[in-house]
Amino acid sequence: MVIARNPQEETYLEVLRTLRTEEQNLLIDRLKALSEQPAPRDSALDALIGQPLAPAEKVKLEIETLTQYFHYRRHLLACALTASQVAKRLGTSRQTPHDRVKARTLLGVLDNGVVKFPSWQFDPASSEGVIPGLPDVLKALQVSDFAKLSWLTHPQPVFEGQTPIERLKAGDVDRVVQEARAVGVV
Structure with missing residues (x-):
């Protein structure tokens, strides 16, 4: 079963689907830059979810996720x-x-x-x-x-x-x- 997404996520995914390879690479670069900026800390959230990921780990996961999504999309549309x-x-x-x-x-x-x-x-x-x-x-x-x-x-x-x-x-x-x-x- 497909998991329901909120309208904001659907809009984001629709935009991602239209990107050319060069645009995908630009997005990845910008995500890297954003993920290196420190985020405000919330001690209650930290207690609930544990230690936050290091910036490098976060970037790696974001890039892996985007890469998997693009591969998945290309696979489904290959034929x-x-x-x-x-x-x-x-x-x-x-x-x-x-x-x-x-x-x-x-x-x-x-x-x-x-x-x-x-x-x-x-x-x-x-x-x-x-x-x-x-x-x-x-x-x-x-x-x-x-x-x-x-x-x-x-x-x-x-x-x-x-x-x-x-x-x-x-x-x-x-x-x-x-x-x-x-x-x-x-």
């Missing part, structure tokens, strides 16, 4: 298609994939200023060109497009370790839609 490729696959105009993302009948994720479409969602045997039930699931998911991608492609305990996509392909549309409605709900 994604462009709008032109999707249009050719579906036999439509180049604008149609973008319209379908807005209508939440196709999943597209903004990556370096370009909308990318995960290739696993397409099904040439389906009348809509996507896995049956996927549009219903996309409409039920009330999270960011990247969170949708992450949830759909990761094994979920409620599906006995299968991914929601695997369950959709098996015809378990109603159950996947039901679970999708609960994603991000605290």
